[in-house]
Amino acid sequence: VTESAAAASSTEMTQNADTIGSVRQQLANLMRESLRATVPELDGEEPIVSACNNPKHGDYQCNNAMGIFSKIKGKSTSFKNPNAIGQAIARNLPESTMVEKTSIAGPGFVNIVLKTDWIEEKIYRMLVDGVRTWAPVLPVKKAVVDFSSPNIAKEMHVGHLRSTIIGDCLAKMLEFCHVEVLRRNHVGDWGTQFGMLIEYLFDQIPNWEDIGDQAIGDLQAFYKAAKVKFDADADFRTRGQQAVVLLQGGDERYRAAWKKICDISRREFDQVYKRLQVTLEEKGESFYNPFIPDVVEQLRGKNLIVESEGAQVIQVDGYEIPLIVIKRDGAFNYATTDLTAFWYRVNVEKAELIVYVTDVGQAQHFDMVFKALKLAGWLPSEDQIPKSKHVGFGLVLGADGKRFRTRSSEVVRLVDLLDEAKTRSKDELISRGKDKEWSEEEVEAAAEALGYGAVKYADLKNNRLTNYTFDFDQMLDIRGNTAVYLLYAHARICSILRNSKKDIEELKKVNSIQLAHPSERVLGLHLVRFAEVVEESVTNLLPNTLCEYLYSLAGLFTDFYTNCKVIDSDEETSRLLLCEATAVVMRECFKLLGITPLYRL
Ligand code: ARG
Numbered sequence: 001v002t003e004s005a006a007a008a009s010s011t012e013m014t015q016n017a018d019t020i021g022s023v024r025q026q027l028a029n030l031m032r033e034s035l036r037a038t039v040p041e042l043d044g045e046e047p048i049v050s051a052c053n054n055p056k057h058g059d060y061q062c063n064n065a066m067g068i069f070s071k072i073k074g075k076s077t078s079f080k081n082p083n084a085i086g087q088a089i090a091r092n093l094p095e096s097t098m099v100e101k102t103s104i105a106g107p108g109f110v111n112i113v114l115k116t117d118w119i120e121e122k123i124y125r126m127l128v129d130g131v132r133t134w135a136p137v138l139p140v141k142k143a144v145v146d147f148s149s150p151n152i153a154k155e156m157h158v159g160h161l162r163s164t165i166i167g168d169c170l171a172k173m174l175e176f177c178h179v180e181v182l183r184r185n186h187v188g189d190w191g192t193q194f195g196m197l198i199e200y201l202f203d204q205i206p207n208w209e210d211i212g213d214q215a216i217g218d219l220q221a222f223y224k225a226a227k228v229k230f231d232a233d234a235d236f237r238t239r240g241q242q243a244v245v246l247l248q249g250g251d252e253r254y255r256a257a258w259k260k261i262c263d264i265s266r267r268e269f270d271q272v273y274k275r276l277q278v279t280l281e282e283k284g285e286s287f288y289n290p291f292i293p294d295v296v297e298q299l300r301g302k303n304l305i306v307e308s309e310g311a312q313v314i315q316v317d318g319y320e321i322p323l324i325v326i327k328r329d330g331a332f333n334y335a336t337t338d339l340t341a342f343w344y345r346v347n348v349e350k351a352e353l354i355v356y357v358t359d360v361g362q363a364q365h366f367d368m369v370f371k372a373l374k375l376a377g378w379l380p381s382e383d384q385i386p387k388s389k390h391v392g393f394g395l396v397l398g399a400d401g402k403r404f405r406t407r408s409s410e411v412v413r414l415v416d417l418l419d420e421a422k423t424r425s426k427d428e429l430i431s432r433g434k435d436k437e438w439s440e441e442e443v444e445a446a447a448e449a450l451g452y453g454a455v456k457y458a459d460l461k462n463n464r465l466t467n468y469t470f471d472f473d474q475m476l477d478i479r480g481n482t483a484v485y486l487l488y489a490h491a492r493i494c495s496i497l498r499n500s501k502k503d504i505e506e507l508k509k510v511n512s513i514q515l516a517h518p519s520e521r522v523l524g525l526h527l528v529r530f531a532e533v534v535e536e537s538v539t540n541l542l543p544n545t546l547c548e549y550l551y552s553l554a555g556l557f558t559d560f561y562t563n564c565k566v567i568d569s570d571e572e573t574s575r576l577l578l579c580e581a582t583a584v585v586m587r588e589c590f591k592l593l594g595i596t597p598l599y600r601l
Pocket residue numbers: 146148149150151186187188338341356357358
């Protein structure tokens with residue numbers, strides 16, 4: 001850990017109250033002052049503030065009283081029970097423009113009701129200054145998100161699709177919070193399979209240097225054929241193994257062949273990234289190769305590496321098997337590369353947070369790597385920088401409840417899968433006559449937004465650790481909790497705004513938002529919670545939190561629109577601005593989820 005990184009972790013996030021986007025953070029700052037006054041003996045007690053579970057009790061609550069009571073019980077005589085502490089916390093809360101009133105419930109929960117005019121003002125400022133001004137403050141400034149990361153020449157499967165979708169969303173949320181994000185594609189471009197592939201290339205296509213990439217055709221089939229030969233032919237196997245040595249030794253011809261194979265794979269991956277509009281910067285396993293010997297030496301210097309059955313390993317707590325760093329044949333492996341990549345990311349790239357997005361099957365690998373890094377003193381305890389997190393996710397299942405496969409039980413080509421989502425959406429638009437109303441480009445664009453958006457949202461809306469069932473009918477249903485439903489909800493708000501024939505930019509010149517009707521206030525409160533939801537979602541690395549927020553937002557808007565007349569009502573200006581604010585926040589949610597918003601449907 002560098003010294004500056006350690007120092008950064010302890011810097012308290014102090015910011016002018018009015019510029020903080022997150023209402024929860026803003027209330028927590030007020031509460032911090034109250035706690036300091038209430039229990040000065042507990043230096044720097046961290047406020048626990050959350051949205052009220054039951055809206056009847058209030059908008060937010062502070063849950064510190066019970067914890068404080070158990071800490072000071074017997075030591076202080078000033079409070080006889082948690083409730084008394086809650087009373088004091090409420091009394092000591094500094095005057096502010098945001099809090100209307102407080103009340104104490106049960107064992108000292110402090111319920112807080114926000115001032116409605118404060119919510120109104122906050123929404124209005126967001127409309128004028130932009131939703132980016134609501135970005136929450138995070139304790140890190142630079143992060144690596146290691147995601148997608150397919151393996152060259154092998155299949156890019158639905159697991160990589162999940163990694164791509166989840167990783168992109170996490171990167172976007174971090175970016176929204178002003179974190180500099182290095183979007184890393186840690187492709188598997190190194191390893192023993194390349195020896196076999198290169199020899200097979202030399203055998204099958206002697207003039208491989210002169211002909212285009214098409215020569216290899218389907219790289220996956222090529223890989224399979226090479227593997228068959230490798231398993232059956234001892235001679236070929238020996239050549240394959242020697243090829244690895246030549247490649248790693250830097251032999252020019254082998255390097256060129258390796259590069260050719262990587263390029264072909266890369267082009268296939270790019271087809272997927274282009275459709276999903278995901279940007280990644282490739283730093284594959286091979287990139288870290290030159291740094292490995294030094295990192296291994298450093299670990300050796302810390303006496304962490306021991307000999308076990310001919311291999312060099314690190315023993316980590318809680319596992320019978322050790323983490324292998326150098327294999328019996330002298331080669332480095334997946335773990336060695338991850339130890340080295342961590343070293344590089346922290347020391348060269350100065351990342352304060354490193355997030356790895358892979359299926360949960362790799363949880364043990366990362367746990368062992370993190371434990372080894374802790375032993376090395378490179379990864380500090382939880383609340384310090386740098387932080388390292390494995391973001392695991394469950395399987396993608398087919399309708400039969402088994403691992404997702406196509407009918408022919410062959411692997412699913414991701415490009416085909418995405419194209420089918422688009423085609424189905426396009427057919428639906430055409431069946432609704434949109435091809436007569438819109439230009440060809442508009443139909444295409446809408447079909448892409450709906451189709452790709454549906455695939456992404458279906459993936460993101462569930463807790464990532466659970467398996468999810470890939471079902472086109474379900475994800476494209478306009479009535480469910482789907483991207484299609486949400487895109488329609490947004491387009492409907494846009495059509496209300498259009499139908500009003502009012503210029504929203506003109507309306508914005510007057511501060512006139514009023515949350516008078518209960519449905520308006522509920523909607524308004526939900527809107528100002530956007531920042532803390534992003535904060536929660538990104539802190540826990542759980543995109544489903546943001547999806548739930550967006551889905552509720554659409555529902556609350558429907559309630560509002562059902563209960564409150566907008567166009568030609570006395571409150572028209574205020575209500576149109578509330579429509580606009582809802583649309584703005586919905587669009588920001590779409591953006592963070594990687595979904596392209598549609599303005600009419
Ligand atoms: N290539 C790996 C796979 O397909 C994922 C790599 C994840 N990132 C890492 N730093 N290990 O399973």
